[in-house]
Structure formats: structure tokens, C-alpha cells
Amino acid sequence: MATPASTATLEPRVDSDAFRQVLSRFCSGVTIITGLAEEHGRTVPAGLTCQSFFSLSLDPPLVAFSVARTSRTWPTIEPSGAFCVNVLSAAQQTLCRSFAVSGSDKFAGQDWMPAPATGSPALPGSLAWIDCAVETVHPGGDHWLVVGRVLHLNAADHEADPLLFYRAAFRRPAAA
Numbered sequence: 001m002a003t004p005a006s007t008a009t010l011e012p013r014v015d016s017d018a019f020r021q022v023l024s025r026f027c028s029g030v031t032i033i034t035g036l037a038e039e040h041g042r043t044v045p046a047g048l049t050c051q052s053f054f055s056l057s058l059d060p061p062l063v064a065f066s067v068a069r070t071s072r073t074w075p076t077i078e079p080s081g082a083f084c085v086n087v088l089s090a091a092q093q094t095l096c097r098s099f100a101v102s103g104s105d106k107f108a109g110q111d112w113m114p115a116p117a118t119g120s121p122a123l124p125g126s127l128a129w130i131d132c133a134v135e136t137v138h139p140g141g142d143h144w145l146v147v148g149r150v151l152h153l154n155a156a157d158h159e160a161d162p163l164l165f166y167r168a169a170f171r172r173p174a175a176a
């Protein structure tokens with residue numbers, strides 16, 4: 001008779017350092033997810049740096065990203081039902097770092113334009129803007145997987161390098 005699998009064999013054997021180190025070999029671009037939050041009866045811009053962005057579906061047009069359950073910003077954006085994905089250029093590394101600091105006044109002195117469909121902040125100098133309505137939010141371990149329906153999108157007409165993130169460091173493409 002087969003021995004039933006013990007609970008121990010079903011336990012994950014992946015330690016978090018190994019997980020981080022191995023997954024850091026996946027090179028990605030970097031985005032800032034922005035949106036509008038209600039704060040003391042005022043509508044204010046909000047955002048956070050996010051690497052875990054991907055395109056999900058062409059028809060219907062869907063994109064997705066994951067956000068930590070500990071994020072202070074995402075719960076302020078989610079009720080608006082919308083967000084804008086700002087795809088960062090290499091020149092936006094400082095901006096990228098500042099939007100990764102939880103609890104800071106991220107939009108102090110920061111220019112932005114309302115994205116056409118939702119009014120979520122589009123950041124000048126970005127390579128692309130993807131203006132979305134929140135379609136669904138799924139639990140994903142210690143993160144949420146947020147799926148957005150693309151309502152409007154635009155790419156910059158300049159040829160700036162993308163900001164890349166690889167092995168826990170910012171990179172830019174090597175010259176060809």
C-alpha cells in the first residue's frame with residue numbers, strides 16, 4: 001500500500017534568500033504604478049515602484065502586476081478603480097528610488113499629467129503610459145495580483161534607454 005505523503009513532504013523547501021537570488025536572474029524593466037487617492041477629503045496622486053509588471057492578454061487588452069500586502073500606497077489607489085503604469089527610462093532612476101520609499105511624500109515637486117481615460121498620474125519622461133481600470137484583484141501569497149483593463153496607452157516619441165533591474169541592481173542596456 002502506498003504511504004500517504006506526509007505533511008513534511010508537502011512543505012515548501014525553498015528558503016527566501018535562495019528564492020530572491022534565483023529570481024533576481026530574471027531581468028525586467030521597472031514601472032511606477034500611479035493612481036488617485038482620497039486623503040482628508042482631497043484627491044491626491046499616489047504611486048509605488050513596481051518591477052512585477054507584465055502584459056496578460058491582447059483580447060481583451062489586460063496587463064497585470066503584483067503588489068505586496070504590506071504596501072501602504074496600493075490600498076489608497078484601489079478604491080479609485082484605476083491606475084496608470086509608467087514604464088521608466090534609464091534617466092528616471094532617482095524617481096524610481098524615491099517611489100520605492102514607503103510613507104514618503106512621493107509627489108512633492110513631481111510633475112504629472114492626468115492620463116486620458118482615468119486621470120491617474122502620467123509621469124513625464126516615462127517611455128510609455130498604460131492607463132487602466134482595475135479588472136480583478138487576486139490573492140497571491142503575501143502579494144495581490146492586480147489585473148487591469150487597458151483603456152488608453154501611449155509611448156514616448158523619444159528613443160531613451162529603458163531602466164532595467166537585474167540581480168538587485170539598476171542597469172541600462174549595453175551599447176550595441
Ligand SMILES: Cc1cc2nc3c(=O)[nH]c(=O)nc-3n(C[C@H](O)[C@H](O)[C@H](O)COP(=O)(O)O)c2cc1C
Pocket residue numbers: 030047048049050051052053066067068070071072073074096097099100101102103165
Ligand atoms: C526596482 C524595484 C522594484 C520593485 N517592485 C515591486 C513590485 O513589483 N511589487 C511591490 O509590491 N513592491 C515592489 N517594490 C517595492 C516597493 O516599491 C516598495 O515596497 C515601496 O516602499 C512601496 O511603497 P508603499 O508602501 O508606499 O506602497 C520594488 C522596489 C524596487 C526598488
